Amino acid sequence: MTPTAQLEALVWQLVASIPAGRVATYGQIARLAGLPQQARLVGRILARLPAETRLPWHRVVNSRGEISNPNPTRQYQHLANEGVAVANHRVSLRTYQWQP
DNA sequence: TGTTTGACGGACA
DNA sequence: CTGTCCGCCAAAC
Numbered sequence: 001m002t003p004t005a006q007l008e009a010l011v012w013q014l015v016a017s018i019p020a021g022r023v024a025t026y027g028q029i030a031r032l033a034g035l036p037q038q039a040r041l042v043g044r045i046l047a048r049l050p051a052e053t054r055l056p057w058h059r060v061v062n063s064r065g066e067i068s069n070p071n072p073t074r075q076y077q078h079l080a081n082e083g084v085a086v087a088n089h090r091v092s093l094r095t096y097q098w099q100p
Numbered sequence: 101t102g103t104t105t106g107a108c109g110g111a112c113a
Numbered sequence: 114c115t116g117t118c119c120g121c122c123a124a125a126c
Contacts, residue, residue, distance in 0.1 A: 004123085026108050037121055039108035044123070047107050060107080068107040075107095 007033065011045045018059040021082045022098040023091055025063050032100065043068065059098075065091040 010033050018024045026039040035041065046057045058078035062068045066089060069075050079086055084096050 027110090030108085037109085040106065040121065041108090041123080043107040045107095057107085062107080063109055070107065072107095 007035075007041070008045050011042055012055060015046070015055055015057060015060060017100075018056055018098050020056070020059075021084060021096070023059045023061050023065075023079075023084060023093070023096045024098045025093070026060060026068070027063055028098075029060060039063075061091055061093075065093045065096075 011029060014029050014032050015024070026042040027036075029042045030036060030038040033042075042060070046060060049055060049057055056078075058069075058075040059082075067075050067086070076086055079091070084091055
């Protein structure tokens with residue numbers, strides 16, 4: 001297994017551990033993975049997830065609580081289903097950010 | 101092989 | 114609040 005594949009698996013594991021109704025930021029996942037400057041890497045990994053993935057990728061937002069996903073519709077729906085309020089295109093990190 | 105592009109983030113004006 | 118600049122780096126071009 002290549003190092004990058006292990007990293008990908010670690011990111012998957014971390015994202016999977018975000019509880020329903022909470023969110024994490026890309027940078028937060030990167031830090032938890034031991035790569036503090038690699039928020040973009042997390043974004044890339046989520047961007048290539050298959051559409052039918054079971055992973056709760058929708059619980060990952062950017063550092064301002066905004067949806068970075070270029071196709072935000074599904075993400076808004078999933079968050080709403082879990083009771084996460086998105087007001088003015090933003091989630092309140094103060095209220096919803098996951099505290100591991 | 102060199103350059104550009106991003107589901108990012110923090111510092112600064 | 115908006116916008117600029119820089120660090121980061123695998124993939125796409």
